[in-house]
Amino acid sequence: MRYGREEAEWDSLVEAGIEFLVERAELENTTSYTEFNSVVCRRAGVRQFDFSLDAERAAIGRLLEQISEDARQRCGGLLLSALVQYLGxxxxxxxxxxxxxxxxxxxxxxxxxxxxxxxxxxxxxxxxHARPRRRPAS
Known part of the structure; x- marks a missing residue:
């Protein structure tokens, strides 16, 4: 278990997190912790992290760290978690x-x-990661 989550659940969160953050990069955008939590947990089919609990905030921090580690080669050594920022x-x-x-x-x-x-x-x-821009039709 990792942070109260079964290994398979944690692995699903990592996979969904990488996928979501790469999508944000393709769109040349960032995300908030709130949106990240909602989208990634929905995609993984698991309960959301409860930010009112210290242990849950620590867990999402560790999740973002693992996402960055697992995606580091794919991202040319960059830290994919850079795309997650505080709301507001x-x-x-x-x-x-x-x-x-x-x-x-x-x-x-x-x-x-x-x-x-x-x-x-x-x-x-x-x-x-940016998607190629379409040129307007002539």
């Missing part, structure tokens, strides 16, 4: 920056340089 903000959560450090990235200290680091990850994920 324009930045990643502290777990993203901690993961980036553990994966060998140099994460700047100041707020603006950290923000620019995150934006760089998002922009590179978008560039890597």
């Amino acid at each position: 903000t324009n930045d990643a959560g502290p777990g993203f920056y901690a993961l980036a450090k553990r994966k060998g990235y140099t994460v700047p200290r100041g707020a603006l340089p950290r923000y620019e680091f995150w934006l760089g990850q998002v922009a590179e994920l978008h560039a890597r």
Whole structure:
């Protein structure tokens, strides 16, 4: 069991999470923790994480970490979890920056340089996965 979830359930969450975040990258978009929770759990056919509980917030953080780890090669070394941000903000959560450090990235200290680091990850994920744009018919 991982964070109160059976292995098969956890694996389904990871698979659904990768699929959803790659879709967001293809659309050159991001998502919120709330939307991520809702969509991924619905697709996996499991209960949503309860953000009012510390253990559930920790679980979704670990899920995003595993998604980034499992998709890292597919994403050219980028951290797919960069596409998940707090609702109503324009930045990643502290777990993203901690993961980036553990994966060998140099994460700047100041707020603006950290923000620019995150934006760089998002922009590179978008560039890597973006769907080709259709040209208007002549």
